[in-house]
Amino acid sequence: MIFCLTVDDVCLEGYSTEEDMHALLQFFRSEGILSTFFVVPRAERIRLQERPGYVELLKQALAQGHALGQHGLEHDRFETGIPPRMILDLPHESASRERLAKEQAAIEEGLAVPKLRERLCQGRQILEDALECKIGGFRAPCLSTCENFFTALSAEGFSYDSSMYLQEGGWDLLQGKALAPRPISRVDFDRSQHSSGIRSLPLTTEYTWYLRQTDFEATMALAQHDFDSCLRAGIPFVTLAHVSPLNQCEDGCGFDFYRQLIAYAHEATSAVGDELRLLNLDETYEVLFDEKELA
Numbered sequence: 208m209i210f211c212l213t214v215d216d217v218c219l220e221g222y223s224t225e226e227d228m229h230a231l232l233q234f235f236r237s238e239g240i241l242s243t244f245f246v247v248p249r250a251e252r253i254r255l256q257e258r259p260g261y262v263e264l265l266k267q268a269l270a271q272g273h274a275l276g277q278h279g280l281e282h283d284r285f286e287t288g289i290p291p292r293m294i295l296d297l298p299h300e301s302a303s304r305e306r307l308a309k310e311q312a313a314i315e316e317g318l319a320v321p322k323l324r325e326r327l328c329q330g331r332q333i334l335e336d337a338l339e340c341k342i343g344g345f346r347a348p349c350l351s352t353c354e355n356f357f358t359a360l361s362a363e364g365f366s367y368d369s370s371m372y373l374q375e376g377g378w379d380l381l382q383g384k385a386l387a388p389r390p391i392s393r394v395d396f397d398r399s400q401h402s403s404g405i406r407s408l409p410l411t412t413e414y415t416w417y418l419r420q421t422d423f424e425a426t427m428a429l430a431q432h433d434f435d436s437c438l439r440a441g442i443p444f445v446t447l448a449h450v451s452p453l454n455q456c457e458d459g460c461g462f463d464f465y466r467q468l469i470a471y472a473h474e475a476t477s478a479v480g481d482e483l484r485l486l487n488l489d490e491t492y493e494v495l496f497d498e499k500e501l502a
């Protein structure tokens with residue numbers, strides 16, 4: 208059974224700092240977790256090359272066995288598609304809702320395959336030049352996808368995408384609604400595989416977005432429900448976290464959350480005679496899809 212803890216928004220102002228990245232690397236090291244960091248290539252119009260502190264941290268991450276993936280180009284909400292409703296409905300996304308209402312035609316025009324390919328290619332080049340490594344994985348900013356996006360990813364030769372989600376209920380609490388876990392099955396995983404040929408490693412949801420102690424128990428119950436569902440379905444359990452929101456959970460409870468969840472996952476997995484593997488997404492892709500490894 209595979210458990211992947213993934214982290215978004217590296218370099219994105221307001222959601223990432225070098226200090227918080229450093230703290231995550233220390234936490235992952237102490238817990239034996241191999242993570243996947245999705246990096247914004249040109250946040251605030253500053254290319255990764257011009258951020259030596261982050262370049263150093265990300266090279267350390269690679270050396271420690273973590274994987275790096277691409278997270279859009281500038282993290283514009285509409286650069287790879289239109290965000291799903293549960294994200295547009297979040298209180299802090301009001302500007303995106305207004306922009307969509309006013310500019311939908313122009314936004315859709317910007318999602319033509321050649322324009323998408325250019326954006327994907329530009330971002331990837333920035334990351335590969337700065338980090339001197341190959342980038343094969345992608346996650347869309349705000350999980351914004353569209354048909355053309357998957358076609359463009361496949362045409363650009365990316366190995367996998369991790370923008371599809373299996374647990375929409377994770378956004379209920381953030382929207383002030385009562386939490387209602389949605390069922391997760393193998394069918395949902397298979398449905399996330401796109402006909403363009405790009406492989407999909409769908410995530411469940413974000414559990415540690417500025418998590419408060421009052422929501423800790425309900426969120427843990429959701430995460431355990433999702434883990435159990437993935438275990439039964441024989442699919443990897445992929446979680447989504449964000450650099451600063453995870454660090455800034457109330458009283459540091461984001462780190463406690465993952466410690467407890469991983470302990471639970473070890474127990475649940477060994478109870479069915481299997482072993483838990485804390486892998487990054489590149490390794491998970493190889494285990495699941497790489498024909499060379501299977502041959």
Ligand SMILES: [Zn+2]
Pocket residue numbers: 215216278282347348349
């Ligand atoms: Zn993001």
